Amino acid sequence: MNFSETKFKGCDYCKSTKYKTIYSVKTKKSLDEKEYYPTSQKKNALNVVECSKCGLVYVYPLPDRQKVLEQYRRYIDNNYLLDITSRRIKFRQIAKKLLDLKKGGKILEVGCAAGLFLDELKTVGYEPEGIEPNVFLASWGRKNLHAKIITADVESYNFKNKRYDVVIFWDSLEHLFSPGKVLKNISGVLKPKGILVINYPDIESTLSKIFREYWWFIISSHFYYFSKKTISKYLQKYGFKTIEDKSSMQYLNLAYLFHQLGRYNIRLADFLYHVTKILNGDKITTPYFAGQRTVIAILQNTS
């Protein structure tokens, strides 16, 4: 099957059609739709370019949207659920931090996966709901956490009269076909002075600069690679005032880390995974920095 492309309408931020290629993956011209994953990290990214006008870094050309969405919908990722404990540590921290800005209220998480973040937000008193295209993870969250999750794609979802106090994009904005369109839409569903939280891999991070196209976030399902500069441009354009944008530590379970390393050396990773399990490594979480940032912004105008 011919894996067609999404028609290029220029840079998502400024519409310029001029760009320069940063990373070119020459092994393949296009990817099969099975190579697009909603959660796990898969290499095989295609061309990564930088807009000559505004500096936004994105994938060009973008794959066919319907086919990617179909793959996001039906993919079964058991891996994601192997590391619930350490994912929760980070979500708990952010949930508590949000309390300093707004106590209680309705929260929407875009791309909520299995709903772990929603669960932490509920624990500290919010009314959270999520939107997630992946059927497997969304059903898992509804069944095991009683999380309120809508199985849908945010880019075609109609929020109608729904309004939220907080909207969160945790590692999801870079998966969208048009982050600009979605942020514009979101600015309309946020209440006045509503809070926006975005966690994203920073293409300007030191780790990204060292590892270049081998940086772990350069993967097939990431279509945009934001930086502090380009994220702030988007936020300004859609009426948000940034109140914080800083490096974000992640937490990882040691056994899970070795399991993930299997992408590079399966036998070694398998061995280490079993060793850490024996040593109770699946109970140990470790903080690490991978080159991500978390930005918090407030909606200024609601025109």
Ligand SMILES: [Zn+2]
């Ligand atoms: Zn641009």
